[in-house]
Amino acid sequence: MLNKRLHLLIAALPLPALAQAPGNTGVSSISITCFLAVIALTLGITYWAARRTKSASDFYNAGGQISGFQNGLAIAGDAMSAGALLGLTALVFNSGFDGLVYAIGYTTGLPVVVFLMAGKMRRLGKYTFVDVVCSRLEGKSIRVFSASASLSIVLFYLVAQMVGAGQLIQLLFGIDYLYAIVLVGILMVFYVAFGGMMATTWVQIIKAVLMISTCLLMSFLVLRSVGFSFHQLLVDAVGVHPKGLGILAPNSLPSNPASGISLGIALMLGTAGLPHVLMRFFTVRDARAARTSVLWATVVMNAFYAMIFILGFGALYLLRQDGSFLDAAGNLVGGGNTAALHLAQVLGGEPLFGFLSAVAFATILAVVAGLTISGASAISHDVYGALAPKHRDSEKHEMRIMKVAVLTLGAIAIVLGLVFKNQNIAYMISLAFSISCSSTFPVLILAMYWDRLTARGAVWGGSVGLVSSLVLTVLGPSVWVKALGFASPVITLDPPALITVPLAFVLCIVASLLSKQQAPALQKTFG
Amino acid sequence: MSKHAVTHTPDTENLKLGICLAGIQISVFFTFVLYCAFHTYPTPLTLDNGIPAPLLFGLLVIGCGTALTILYVQLTNRQENRDA
Numbered sequence: 386m387l388n389k390r391l392h393l394l395i396a397a398l399p400l401p402a403l404a405q406a407p408g409n410t411g412v413s414s415i416s417i418t419c420f421l422a423v424i425a426l427t428l429g430i431t432y433w434a435a436r437r438t439k440s441a442s443d444f445y446n447a448g449g450q451i452s453g454f455q456n457g458l459a460i461a462g463d464a465m466s467a468g469a470l471l472g473l474t475a476l477v478f479n480s481g482f483d484g485l486v487y488a489i490g491y492t493t494g495l496p497v498v499v500f501l502m503a504g505k506m507r508r509l510g511k512y513t514f515v516d517v518v519c520s521r522l523e524g525k526s527i528r529v530f531s532a533s534a535s536l537s538i539v540l541f542y543l544v545a546q547m548v549g550a551g552q553l554i555q556l557l558f559g560i561d562y563l564y565a566i567v568l569v570g571i572l573m574v575f576y577v578a579f580g581g582m583m584a585t586t587w588v589q590i591i592k593a594v595l596m597i598s599t600c601l602l603m604s605f606l607v608l609r610s611v612g613f614s615f616h617q618l619l620v621d622a623v624g625v626h627p628k629g630l631g632i633l634a635p636n637s638l639p640s641n642p643a644s645g646i647s648l649g650i651a652l653m654l655g656t657a658g659l660p661h662v663l664m665r666f667f668t669v670r671d672a673r674a675a676r677t678s679v680l681w682a683t684v685v686m687n688a689f690y691a692m693i694f695i696l697g698f699g700a701l702y703l704l705r706q707d708g709s710f711l712d713a714a715g716n717l718v719g720g721g722n723t724a725a726l727h728l729a730q731v732l733g734g735e736p737l738f739g740f741l742s743a744v745a746f747a748t749i750l751a752v753v754a755g756l757t758i759s760g761a762s763a764i765s766h767d768v769y770g771a772l773a774p775k776h777r778d779s780e781k782h783e784m785r786i787m788k789v790a791v792l793t794l795g796a797i798a799i800v801l802g803l804v805f806k807n808q809n810i811a812y813m814i815s816l817a818f819s820i821s822c823s824s825t826f827p828v829l830i831l832a833m834y835w836d837r838l839t840a841r842g843a844v845w846g847g848s849v850g851l852v853s854s855l856v857l858t859v860l861g862p863s864v865w866v867k868a869l870g871f872a873s874p875v876i877t878l879d880p881p882a883l884i885t886v887p888l889a890f891v892l893c894i895v896a897s898l899l900s901k902q903q904a905p906a907l908q909k910t911f912g
Numbered sequence: 913m914s915k916h917a918v919t920h921t922p923d924t925e926n927l928k929l930g931i932c933l934a935g936i937q938i939s940v941f942f943t944f945v946l947y948c949a950f951h952t953y954p955t956p957l958t959l960d961n962g963i964p965a966p967l968l969f970g971l972l973v974i975g976c977g978t979a980l981t982i983l984y985v986q987l988t989n990r991q992e993n994r995d996a
Contacts, residue, residue, distance in 0.1 A: 482966055486948060489970045493941045496977045500930040500937070500984055508925075619967075620959055630957045633964045635948035642949035649945040653938070672925070673989050680985040687978045691971065 415739030420558050423747045427576065430587045434580035441780045444581035444787055445512040445762055446667040451586055453674040457681025459586045460665050462593030463755055464491060464656075464686045466546075467553065467748040468814075470596065471725050473690075477697020478704065478717070478724035481622070481632025484697055488690040490649060494656025495686065499679035502657065505833050507666045507675035513759075514663040514829060515767040521832045522840040525771050530844045532767035534824040534851055535660040539760035541817040542661075543753060543794075547802035550749040556719075557742045566802040573753045574795035577761065578788050582668055585754045592751040595744045597685055603725075603741075604692045606732040607699030615695065622698045625705040627715075632701070647883035654886060655818035658826030661759035700724040703731050757794055764790035816858050823850035823885035831893050842897025850889025857881035926988050933980045940976045944969050 442448050451459070469491065476484025506517050515531040547566060554565040576584045611617045619633065626632050638645035656662065666675045701724075704710045710718050710727045717723050729741040765787040828847040831838045858864060860875035878884065946952070947969060957964045 482970075485967070485970050486945075489944065489973050490941070492974045492977050493937060496937045496981045496984075497934050499981055500934040504925045504988065616959065616963055619963065623959065630959070633957050633959075634966055635951075638945070638949040639951045642946075645945055645949040646942070649942060653941060673992055676985045676988060680981055683978055683981040687974050691974050694967070694971070 413735055413739045413742070415735050416558060416742045417739075419739050419743030420746055423743050423750070424572070426591065427572070427588050427747070427750060430591070431576050431580040431584040434584035434587060438579075438581040438583055441783050441787070442512075443583065444784055445758075445766065446664070447582040447586055449668060449670045451583075451668040451678075453669055453677030454681050455586070455590055456665055456669050456674070456678035457683075458593045458685060459589040459668075460495070460662060460678060460682035461685035461689070462589035462596070462748075462751055463659075463662055463665070464495075464682070465593060465596050465689050465748070466752050467745040468549065469689075470600070470693075470696075470748075471722050471745065473693045474697050474700050474725040474728065475717075475722040477693065478700045480636060481626065481628070481698070481701065482635055483637045485694060486635060486638065487652070488693045490652030491656070492683075492687045492690050493653045495679055495683050497653060498657045498662075499676055499683070501830065502663075502833065503666055503675045503679050504672035506663065507669065507672045512664070512667055512766050513762050514660055514825065515763065518828055518832050518843065522838070522843055524840045526844050527840040528767055528771040530847055531825070531828065532763045532771070534820065534828075534847060535763040535767065536760055537851065537855075538658075538660055538817045538821050538825065539756050539763065540797075541820070542659075542814060543756040543760065543798050544801045544805060545814045545817075546749065546753050546756065547798050548805050550753065551802055551806070553749065554746060557745065562806060563803065566799055569749065569753060570795050570799035570802070572750055573757050573798075574791055576750070576754045577757045577795075578791045582758055585751075585758050586665075586668060588747075588754055589751040592744070592747040593685065595747055597689055599729075599737075599741055599744050600689055600692045600696065603699075603729060603732055603737070604695040607695050607703070607728075610699075610703065610732075618695070618698050618702060621706070622702040625702055641877070643883060644877070644879050647878055647880055650886055651818045651822050651880045651882040654822035654826050654882070656821075658821035658824070658829065659817075660763065660825065661755045663825075663829075664759050664762065696725060696728065700728040703728060707731060753798070757791060757798070760794050761787055761790035764794070816855060819854035819858055819880045819882055819885065820851050822882050823854040823889045824848070827886065827889040827893055831890070835894070835897075837897055838893060839897045839900040841900040842893045842895075845896035846889045846891075846893025849892050850885055853888055854881055854885040857885060926984075926991060929984060929987060933984050937977055937980055941973055944973050 437448075438444055440448070469488075473484050473488050476487065478484075506514065513535070515528060515535060518531050519528050547569060550569045551562045551566040554560055554569065555562045558565075560568070576588060580587075607618070608615070611621060623629055623632060665678070669675050669678055704717070704724060704727050710731075712718055717727065719727070726738060726741060726745075730738040733740075765783055769786050769790075770783070824847040827850060828843045831846075832843065857876055857878070858881060861879040861881060862874040862877065863879055865871050865874045948966060957966075
């Protein structure tokens with residue numbers, strides 16, 4: 386149950402039919418206009434950024450020229466996905482408080498990043514988090530492991546986003562799934578290959594501003610409808626929901642507390658190990674700006690998640706009160722995840738509906754572009770850099786490899802997006818979070834804070850964390866039962882972070898202590 | 913390959929403060945998770961006394977993360993300014 390809900394929240398949503406607002410017979414002309422405006426705006430940004438992208442540093446981290454505030458918006462943009470807005474609102478619409486548990490969980494990762502990691506990471510001033518680990522630990526194996534973990538996380542995340550994106554665009558704008566996937570794939574390759582991190586960051590910033598502004602407007606309109614009283618909104622919501630006061634209390638967590646705690650670990654620590662988020666700390670000029678960027682990201686992101694309280698209960702009350710958005714069985718017309726879009730229709734008619742659809746599209750483009758540049762960097766800078774060290778000093782060569790990596794990743798994402806079209810892709814997101822908190826996070830945090838960590842310990846702990854999170858997720862309810870069709874899961878813990886995170890830490894420590902390698906000096910590297 | 917500007921500035925990261933605030937953040941969040949998971953909130957829920965406790969606790973977690981982040985960044989950046 387918990388994992389099913391997690392999937393709803395963090396995947397780009399595979400929405401059932403919602404091409405139009407209720408009562409319309411065709412795709413909204415305002416939606417199409419906004420859709421084209423988003424494409425034109427993002428292509429314009431790419432053209433502008435491409436003229437400023439000359440070196441590998443420009444390409445990987447925008448030359449370190451992004452300000453703390455701008456980077457904060459971009460980090461917040463990474464967190465405010467279409468899945469977060471549509472999925473969380475839908476969860477609150479359906480079951481009230483349970484959806485808010487996830488909104489709350491998402492806000493807890495970034496503070497941990499700034500307290501323990503952001504400044505130290507930026508101080509090393511490299512391109513990817515792999516550089517941070519490898520500045521402390523030497524050897525090809527640790528670089529290849531870190532890059533592989535990065536790529537695994539990015540690929541699972543990217544494919545899930547692509548499939549969700551294809552379905553969402555198909556339904557919002559009436560474009561065939563095949564063309565929708567190819568369109569998203571081409572646009573993301575275009576942004577990253579030509580504009581690099583500069584274009585990716587500005588697309589993310591624009592999207593974050595659009596998203597937070599739209600949510601503010603919608604929250605204002607919801608509160609206006611109940612006399613600007615959140616208490617009154619809850620009273621009204623309780624009055625129209627069959628569960629009554631039950632929507633104000635948690636229902637999922639008490640049914641499986643172990644999975645609830647495991648989910649808490651995955652949400653908090655998974656965020657702290659996501660490569661596309663960590664990479665953003667290298668786009669600012671120094672540690673001070675890195676910390677400032679997390680401050681702004683936290684403020685914007687937490688405001689967004691706090692607004693989910695209003696939007697969720699607003700959708701619950703207004704859509705159930707209106708009634709025209711519900712079918713005979715009491716379900717939302719167009720599928721469960723359409724609550725936010727229907728709410729936009731109720732609050733602002735077709736203009737707001739069309740605008741929110743375009744914001745969702747911009748969100749998808751921004752997220753896949755961020756993932757692509759992170760994955761391509763892992764290939765060109767980390768893997769290729771480790772396997773072909775003789776070319777490491779050639780910037781031109783590395784940029785060429787980077788562009789090939791972007792194209793390859795784009796092609797793979799399109800193909801996998803088509804292959805997984807009808808699959809339950811949501812578990813990939815769960816895998817990405819599980820792998821992140823069980824492999825990259827333990828290695829990174831120990832590399833920063835434990836002076837006896839060796840490369841062998843990091844490779845052992847990180848690899849076992851990666852494999853165990855992969856295997857236990859497959860054996861859990863979301864894959865073993867829902868995707869593979871078995872009657873009951875081998876392991877009920879879902880996600881498996883409660884087991885895999887301690888396992889990864891313990892193995893890192895034990896393998897380091899047993900290793901005959903000399904642990905590199907922590908003081909020298911991290912100060 | 914030319915690396916972009918590597919800033920080998922002294923580490924002014926306030927380790928004790930960072931660990932202390934991370935501990936508070938983790939404690940507050942997992943207290944909330946346990947509060948929800950083990951059904952320790954006041955029941956039956958009612959709206960007579962304003963917003964119910966689980967919702968308030970959730971908002972407290974969000975507010976706590978924001979406040980601690982602002983506190984840490986302000987203190988650390990100020991210390992970095994002094995040391996510079």
